[in-house]
Amino acid sequence: xxxxxxxxxxxxxxxxxxxxxxxxxxxxxxxxxxxxxxxxxxxxxxxxxxxxxxxxxxxxxxxxxxxxxxxxxxxxxxxxxxxxxxxxxxxxxxxxxxxxxxxxxxxxxxxxxxxxxxxxxxxxxxxxxxxxxxxxxxxxxxxxxxxxxxxxxxxxxxxxxxxxxxxxxxxxxxxxxxxxxxxxxxxxxxxxxxxxxxxxxxxxxxxxxx
Amino acid sequence: xxxxxxxxxxxxxxxxxxxxxxxxxxxxxxxxxxxxxxxxxxxxxxxxxxxxxxxxxxxxxxxxxxxxxxxxxxxxxxxxxxxxxxxxxxxxxxxxxxxxxxxxxxxxxxxxxxxxxxxxxxxxxxxxxxxxxxxxxxxxxxxxxxxxxxxxxxxxxxxxxxxxxxxxxxxxxxxxxxxxxxxxxxxxxxxxxxxxxxxxxxxxxxxxxx
DNA sequence: GCAAACTGGATAGTGGTACTGTCCAGCAAG
DNA sequence: CTTGCTGGACAGTACCACTATCCAGTTTGC
Numbered sequence: 001x002x003x004x005x006x007x008x009x010x011x012x013x014x015x016x017x018x019x020x021x022x023x024x025x026x027x028x029x030x031x032x033x034x035x036x037x038x039x040x041x042x043x044x045x046x047x048x049x050x051x052x053x054x055x056x057x058x059x060x061x062x063x064x065x066x067x068x069x070x071x072x073x074x075x076x077x078x079x080x081x082x083x084x085x086x087x088x089x090x091x092x093x094x095x096x097x098x099x100x101x102x103x104x105x106x107x108x109x110x111x112x113x114x115x116x117x118x119x120x121x122x123x124x125x126x127x128x129x130x131x132x133x134x135x136x137x138x139x140x141x142x143x144x145x146x147x148x149x150x151x152x153x154x155x156x157x158x159x160x161x162x163x164x165x166x167x168x169x170x171x172x173x174x175x176x177x178x179x180x181x182x183x184x185x186x187x188x189x190x191x192x193x194x195x196x197x198x199x200x201x202x203x204x205x206x207x208x209x210x
Numbered sequence: 211x212x213x214x215x216x217x218x219x220x221x222x223x224x225x226x227x228x229x230x231x232x233x234x235x236x237x238x239x240x241x242x243x244x245x246x247x248x249x250x251x252x253x254x255x256x257x258x259x260x261x262x263x264x265x266x267x268x269x270x271x272x273x274x275x276x277x278x279x280x281x282x283x284x285x286x287x288x289x290x291x292x293x294x295x296x297x298x299x300x301x302x303x304x305x306x307x308x309x310x311x312x313x314x315x316x317x318x319x320x321x322x323x324x325x326x327x328x329x330x331x332x333x334x335x336x337x338x339x340x341x342x343x344x345x346x347x348x349x350x351x352x353x354x355x356x357x358x359x360x361x362x363x364x365x366x367x368x369x370x371x372x373x374x375x376x377x378x379x380x381x382x383x384x385x386x387x388x389x390x391x392x393x394x395x396x397x398x399x400x401x402x403x404x405x406x407x408x409x410x411x412x413x414x415x416x417x418x419x420x
Numbered sequence: 421g422c423a424a425a426c427t428g429g430a431t432a433g434t435g436g437t438a439c440t441g442t443c444c445a446g447c448a449a450g
Numbered sequence: 451c452t453t454g455c456t457g458g459a460c461a462g463t464a465c466c467a468c469t470a471t472c473c474a475g476t477t478t479g480c
Contacts, residue, residue: 004426015469018428028428035427035476048349054467055304056345061467078416086405094265116406118413125405132399135266139258139391150371151396152403154364159407161360163415181349183408186361189342190404191397193362195296195335196326197369198393202296203328205373206288214455225440228457238457245447245456264438271438 003029006039010047017047025050025064049177057184063088071176081176086125089183093127099137103130106143114152162186213239216249220257227257235260235274259387267394273298281386291386296335299393303337309347313340316353324362372396 007014020026026046029037053059053067070076070084107129111119119126136143162182166175217224230236236256239247263269263277280286280294317340321329329336346353372392376385 002427013469016467019468022429033427033476035474037428052345052349056342058301079413082412082416083409086409090402090405091268111406114407116410118410118417119406120409123406123409125402125409128402129399129406132266132395132402135262135395136399139262147375148399151368151400154368155400155403156407156410158361158364158404160411163408163411165357166412166415168415179408179412183405185342185345187401187404189339189346189358190361190365191401192300192335192338192342193365194368194397194400195300195393196321196329196333196339197324197366198373198389199293199296199330199333199335200326200328200366201370201373202292202376202389203289205376205378206292207328212456223440226438229439232458243447243456245445247457 001039002036003039006043006047009044010051012047012051020047020050023061023065025061025068045177049181052181053184056188057089059089059184067180071173078172078175081172082179083120083123085176085180086183087123089180090124090128093124094131094134096130097134097138099134100130103133103137103143106133106137106145106148110145110148110152113149114156116156158190211249212246213249216253216257219254220261222257222261230257230260233271233275235271235278255387259391262391263394266398267299269299269394277390281383288382288385291382292389293330293333295386295390296393297333299390300334300338303334304341304344306340307344307348309344310340313343313347313353316343316347316355316358320355320358320362323359324366326366368400 001009003014003017007017010017012020017026021028026043029039029043031037050064053064054061059067066088067085070081070088073081076084107126111126111129133143133148163179165182166178168175170178211219213224213227217227220227222230227236231238236253239249239253241247260274263274264271269277276298277295280291280298283291286294317336321336321339343353343358373389375392376388378385380388
């Protein structure tokens with residue numbers, strides 16, 4: 001199909017398609033001549049994916065490129081590919097502050113206790129964990145370790161269920177796509193549901209208080 | 211204290227403090243003369259809060275203002291104040307698409323089933339729930355209702371624990387601050403932990419696959 | 421056979437957000 | 451009485467994600 005068709009089927013504006021092409025988020029189509037190229041279903045699907053990641057996940061274009069590169073590097077094993085993808089979905093880590101060492105110790109202990117033996121030492125998510133715990137440490141001198149354990153337990157159950165739901169039989173690109181969409185849209189689902197739960201329970205608890 | 215002192219204690223640049231003052235995120239200090247004003251601890255604390263919400267939560271300045279207004283409207287009951295705060299923390303809702311009605315039905319059923327009787331009908335979070343379910347419906351014709359129920363159950367437990375941990379005895383401003391910081395930083399903690407769990411379990415499951 | 425529509429590609433412009441910097445006149449302290 | 455700092459107004463910057471325009475060269479419909 002030509003661009004016009006791609007634009008029609010994906011409902012993404014031409015200018016945006018061109019932008020994504022320029023940014024390497026979309027392969028150039030198969031050249032038909034100097035002035036036209038052939039795009040296929042993979043482009044339509046990719047575009048749908050990119051729009052979800054941008055609109056629901058708010059993932060910046062630069063990180064989408066990292067994601068695309070992870071998909072395309074066929075030398076990577078599936079779990080290396082996943083690891084790269086998670087990094088791309090995670091926000092940039094914050095600079096270390098005064099409570100860094102304490103936070104790093106707590107994070108380390110939490111990861112070990114929860115049994116997460118397969119997290120790479122250099123994982124960005126690990127750094128981000130330290131960062132968040134640092135913020136907590138700055139506010140409430142003496143971080144509630146039982147609280148951390150509670151969250152880690154819940155997160156573990158969620159992550160396990162999500163990975164288990166991935167269909168092993170698919171090819172690597174489909175697998176990665178399912179994983180990425182899952183992380184992003186179920187992540188958003190979870191936070192919306194969490195806010196709803198907070199709204200409900202705060203009403204229950206504080207209804208009688210002026 | 212004078213601005214210079216406020217800047218020193220909060221480590222927020224003067225230009226930014228002035229900007230927040232202009233935007234109504236910070237009250238003007240008590241006037242001492244035409245050219246000086248007195249700021250206090252409440253300004254330092256507010257600044258720390260604003261920085262956390264911006265840097266950890268990425269909440270835009272406009273929504274921070276809505277949050278501040280909720281704190282300051284003393285006519286509001288505590289739970290109305292909370293409801294307003296949650297709205298400010300939630301992202302803007304997406305426009306309705308073709309699967310809107312189906313999604314709305316699913317959302318409605320999910321909220322009822324989970325027992326969230328105290329969610330206001332006009333709650334923004336409710337609209338956002340419909341939006342996320344719509345995205346799911348667009349991708350996978352036939353949304354997995356058991357999956358939704360699983361997430362709602364988990365979210366309910368988290369929300370309940372979070373609200374329960376709020377100390378009823380505090381005054382309304384402190385209460386709101388705890389709630390807001392909790393929502394934002396524990397929200398971030400949860401997503402970091404969830405990504406870590408995914409990283410671990412994906413390694414477990416896909417280690418052997420090239 | 422030829423004008424209108426469309427193509428890929430290059431490049432410039434837009435709108436939004438969150439600051440950041442500069443300038444000013446007026447106090448206040450040393 | 452000068453040096454430094456103040457609140458206030460306002461202009462400027464940096465980044466991001468598009469969006470628009472222009473171009474020269476096809477391709478298509480008549």
